[in-house]
Amino acid sequence: MKLYICRGTCQPFCRSLPDDPLLECFTSTDDSSVQVDPSHAEMVKRAITENRSAVNGGFLLKLPxxxxxxxxxxxxxxxxxxxxxxxxxxxxxxxxxxxxxxxWESMTMHKIQSASGPLDMRxxxxxxxxxxxxxxxxxxxxxxxxxxxxxxxxxxxxxxxxxxxxxxxxxxxxxxxxxxxxxxxxxxxxxxxxxxxxxxxxxxxxxxxxxxxxxxxxxxxxx
Amino acid sequence: MKLYICRGTCQPFCRSLPDDPLLECFTSTDDSSVQVDPSHAEMVKRAITENRSAVNGGFLLKLPxxxxxxxxxxxxxxxxxxxxxxxxxxxxxxxxxxxxxxxWESMTMHKIQSASGPLDMRxxxxxxxxxxxxxxxxxxxxxxxxxxxxxxxxxxxxxxxxxxxxxxxxxxxxxxxxxxxxxxxxxxxxxxxxxxxxxxxxxxxxxxxxxxxxxxxxxxxxx
The missing domain is CATH 3.40.50.10300 (CoaB-like)
Known part of the structure; x- marks a missing residue:
């Protein structure tokens, strides 16, 4: 069982894929189905299969x-x-x-206004x-x-x-x-x-x- | 023609999709193909089709x-x-x-070391x-x-x-x-x-x- 505390887009099983796999690795065909590009097919399939099997098997819990x-x-x-x-x-x-x-105690309530010169932060x-x-x-x-x-x-x-x-x-x-x-x-x-x-x-x-x-x-x- | 200056993961045509569409919207089947989940099929297909058609038609250029x-x-x-x-x-x-x-001129050459108390920044x-x-x-x-x-x-x-x-x-x-x-x-x-x-x-x-x-x-x- 793995507990994965994650922030942002680094997802398990995806490290060999392009940054934006949905738009980079897929095409849609005329008969209205979605297909993986042959050049990425193996990597994409492996990522999806391994992720599903880990999540469904109860071996991986992602905590964002x-x-x-x-x-x-x-x-x-x-x-x-x-x-x-x-x-x-x-x-x-x-x-x-x-x-x-x-x-927390030094955070401002509202978005900091930029009009008044440089911003000093500690x-x-x-x-x-x-x-x-x-x-x-x-x-x-x-x-x-x-x-x-x-x-x-x-x-x-x-x-x-x-x-x-x-x-x-x-x-x-x-x-x-x-x-x-x-x-x-x-x-x-x-x-x-x-x-x-x-x-x-x-x-x-x-x-x-x-x-x-x-x-x-x-x-x-x-x- | 649209020139899209982009940073990070906000991609055109994807704003209705989950944050991590590859792992969230797809399953792999036993005959080793990759399939969109029926619940996301329409949205995923639309995102892929519209993106491909815009990029291939020369209407969209992404500049990261x-x-x-x-x-x-x-x-x-x-x-x-x-x-x-x-x-x-x-x-x-x-x-x-x-x-x-x-x-630039106030950036340090190396990763800032944390050992020495609070960090003052201007x-x-x-x-x-x-x-x-x-x-x-x-x-x-x-x-x-x-x-x-x-x-x-x-x-x-x-x-x-x-x-x-x-x-x-x-x-x-x-x-x-x-x-x-x-x-x-x-x-x-x-x-x-x-x-x-x-x-x-x-x-x-x-x-x-x-x-x-x-x-x-x-x-x-x-x-």
Whole structure:
């Protein structure tokens, strides 16, 4: 069973499809039926079939959110509910949650008027909920977080810090320019470079990454 | 011919469809074909057919953008190119362009680090390009802009001001809560309330609005 907290248009099973699959992948024929273009047929069919089978089988529940407030509330509810699963629960925290936000009390009632020059804003830091997740909400769950940087020089240091500070089991370190080709998985014992299989057309870095995650989570459950 | 400057997932012909039409409207059958759910069949078929016919017929060109810099550059290029059409060109400026932005020179090279407390930002006002559009880029084109407010008390005043300041031919005044039911079209001579036809299922406020816009633009060309 997978609980998927999602915002916007990144949907499970759709990552190989064009941004706007309905208009890009289909044509309508004269006898008033709708057909998939042959060039996209396999990918579209796979996305639809796998999504339906996951949703209908009860393996996937999508939980949409818009604001950071909703995201953190949903995460807490899920974490507390999954506590009873012990080490079998896994958190795969890939969402790029914003680092800063506008606190409720400093929001204006109405749309801000633009007439009066520049706008000065003070953004507050989003509280680091990973710590609370690990220490209070679901202390025995297997936790994976992501660290994205644009500056390779600080990436591994930041990933290491997140691992220790928030007691993650794995941190996936990825660099904006190369993250579709390789990522580095940081654990307490090792740093593992995970690369896309460039000999397979359409293979992506998630394929070997997910294998590694499942392996480590299985070992964690058995330990 | 329509040039559509678009950002994100709002696509022409898709406004009646669910947010995620591929996964919501289709099923796959055992003989490995993909089928539209009967409940969505008509809407999906209409969206695909109308989009294909507009694109293939050369009536619609979509120009995607991400940043405000791209948007304003694209708008200028289009406006200057359409100048030769004189009054036959129409600008329907419905995009909610941000009022404020972060100037290039104050952007950081790398992802901003979150460790060091709150973040103070000074946002600059986006230059008001409507004025330049009307006075330099395409002075004879028919121009419609939109004014959205959350505060009804100031909406019509702001719409009136935009009409005069930027010499728009029409300003569509809409209020966040009620904009799917009614809008007020402000021109130099009159204020026209445009309402959705609530007796027709699926009718929206755009239907009568577009009729009004076409009428006024035709009269403008003939004048």
């Amino acid at each position: 959110f818009t604001t950071i407030f909703e995201y953190l509330q949903i995460l807490r509810m899920i974490a507390v509910s999954l506590r009873s699963l012990g080490p079998s629960a896994m958190f795969y925290l890939a969402a790029a949650v914003s680092d800063f936000y506008v606190p 953004l507050a830091q989003v509280p680091k909920m990973l710590y609370v997740l690990r220490n209070e909400w679901a202390p025995v769950a297997f936790c994976i977080s992501f660290k994205l940087e644009t500056d390779t020089d600080i990436l591994l240091g930041k990933a290491d810090m997140a691992l220790k500070k928030y007691k993650m089991h794995m941190v996936v370190a990825n660099e904006l320019q190369t993250r579709k080709e390789e990522v580095i998985v940081v654990t307490e014992q090792e740093k593992i470079t995970v690369r896309r299989d460039t000999t397979q057309p359409g293979a992506d870095v998630e394929d070997p990454l997910i294998k590694l995650v499942v392996d480590r989570h299985s070992a964690y459950i058995d330990a | 953008f991400t940043t405000i810099f791209e948007y304003l550059q694209i708008l200028r290029m289009i406006a200057v190119s359409l100048r030769s059409l004189g009054p036959s060109a129409m600008f329907y400026l419905a995009a909610a362009v941000s009022d404020f932005y972060v100037p 946002l600059a006002q986006v230059p008001k390009m409507l004025y330049v559009l009307r006075n330099e880029w395409a002075p004879v084109a028919f121009c419609i802009s939109f004014k959205l407010e959350t505060d009804t008390d100031i909406l019509l005043g702001k719409a009136d001001m935009a009409l005069k300041k930027y010499k728009m031919h029409m300003v569509v005044a809409n209020e966040l809560q009620t904009r799917k039911e009614e809008v007020i079209v402000v021109t130099e001579q009159e204020k026209i309330t445009v309402r959705r036809d609530t007796t027709q299922p699926g009718a929206d406020v755009e239907d009568p609005l577009i009729k009004l816009v076409v009428d006024r633009h035709s009269a403008y060309i003939d004048a």
